[in-house]
Amino acid sequence: MKELVIVSGKGGTGKTSISAALACLAPQKVMVDCDVDAANFHLVSGATIKETHAFTAGFQPHIDEQVCTHCGKCIGLCRFGAITAGVITTPLNCEGCGVCAFNCPEHAIAMQEKQAGHWFISDTRFGCLIHAELGLAVENSGKLVSKIRQEAKKIAAAEQLPLIITDGPPGIGCPAIAALSGATLALAVVEPSLSSMHDLARLTDLVAHFQLPIAVCINKSTLHQENTEQIRTWCHSKAIPIFAQIPYSDTFRSAIQAGKTVLEVLEGDVTNELTELWQNIASRLNIPPNDSKFDLLRRKFNIFR
Ligand code: SF4
Ligand code: SF4
Numbered sequence: 001m002k003e004l005v006i007v008s009g010k011g012g013t014g015k016t017s018i019s020a021a022l023a024c025l026a027p028q029k030v031m032v033d034c035d036v037d038a039a040n041f042h043l044v045s046g047a048t049i050k051e052t053h054a055f056t057a058g059f060q061p062h063i064d065e066q067v068c069t070h071c072g073k074c075i076g077l078c079r080f081g082a083i084t085a086g087v088i089t090t091p092l093n094c095e096g097c098g099v100c101a102f103n104c105p106e107h108a109i110a111m112q113e114k115q116a117g118h119w120f121i122s123d124t125r126f127g128c129l130i131h132a133e134l135g136l137a138v139e140n141s142g143k144l145v146s147k148i149r150q151e152a153k154k155i156a157a158a159e160q161l162p163l164i165i166t167d168g169p170p171g172i173g174c175p176a177i178a179a180l181s182g183a184t185l186a187l188a189v190v191e192p193s194l195s196s197m198h199d200l201a202r203l204t205d206l207v208a209h210f211q212l213p214i215a216v217c218i219n220k221s222t223l224h225q226e227n228t229e230q231i232r233t234w235c236h237s238k239a240i241p242i243f244a245q246i247p248y249s250d251t252f253r254s255a256i257q258a259g260k261t262v263l264e265v266l267e268g269d270v271t272n273e274l275t276e277l278w279q280n281i282a283s284r285l286n287i288p289p290n291d292s293k294f295d296l297l298r299r300k301f302n303i304f305r
Helices: 015-025 041-045 073-077 099-103 141-158 174-180 194-209 225-237 251-257 269-285 292-300
Strands: 002-008 029-033 048-063 109-124 127-134 163-170 185-190 214-218 242-245
Touching: 002 015, 002 174, 002 194, 002 269, 015 029, 015 041, 015 163, 015 185, 015 251, 015 269, 029 041, 029 141, 041 109, 041 127, 041 251, 048 141, 073 099, 099 109, 109 141, 127 141, 141 163, 141 174, 163 174, 174 194, 185 194, 185 269, 194 214, 194 225, 214 225, 214 269, 225 242, 242 269
Parallel strands: 002 163, 002 185, 029 127, 029 163, 185 214, 214 242
Antiparallel strands: 048 109, 109 127
């Protein structure tokens, strides 16, 4: 089983649009949306939720009001102002350190597992999607990313699907690390801006840490030809293959607004580049791209599964 992780050093490069387009083109796969802080893959793939699961991470105090004597000790000990009036916690302030529970003279405080979000298994136009929603002001997005990747692997194994397409989180923090570890190939989506070029260098270092192969897709390449050339030169100097160079198109935005992928609303250069991108990926992963006749039929009748 192979896992392609689509990443970008920053948000706004078109990563999810490209992930969704690849989901259109790839046969037999499971998809995962690891951008758990701002998931939107389900919006462009027409997801219908089949299963909802709670995600717990970290701990929060529960004060037993029957046992609490209102001595006020916990108020003074909490460095985060999460406890007021001896018994009431302000959950968003609580860091789950457990100091209050450890020091309560009455043992009135118990640390309980905290519900930190949900993860879902959905049906989409392109097959099964695992996605998630992290709660407000909740950390542990890396743990949630690991959880949904695990679930995707289980489904892919059970259904003998050869590929997992993972829409990774932007940046190089904990969620990106959780999305990349143990994957087969990283595809970095960059745009020809100075910040994106800088982020690509950082992303490349991160991917190298995991000894993963990386390829680049330059999106919106026509917005700044000079920067596009700089990216090409830089990739060449690092022996990083460029799998596609996609011209700027307003259709990316209008497709998302319509809840569709670019491939479902567009023909022409962009479609050709995306198709070439998928063929390069399939070749690198050593998995068959679709039979071409079947591909044409799928396109004609808008069948993407
Ligand atoms: S330290 Fe314990 S007994 Fe005292 S106010 Fe806090 S919860 Fe109540
Ligand atoms: S667990 Fe820590 S942060 Fe939360 S209320 Fe207790 S002392 Fe404050």
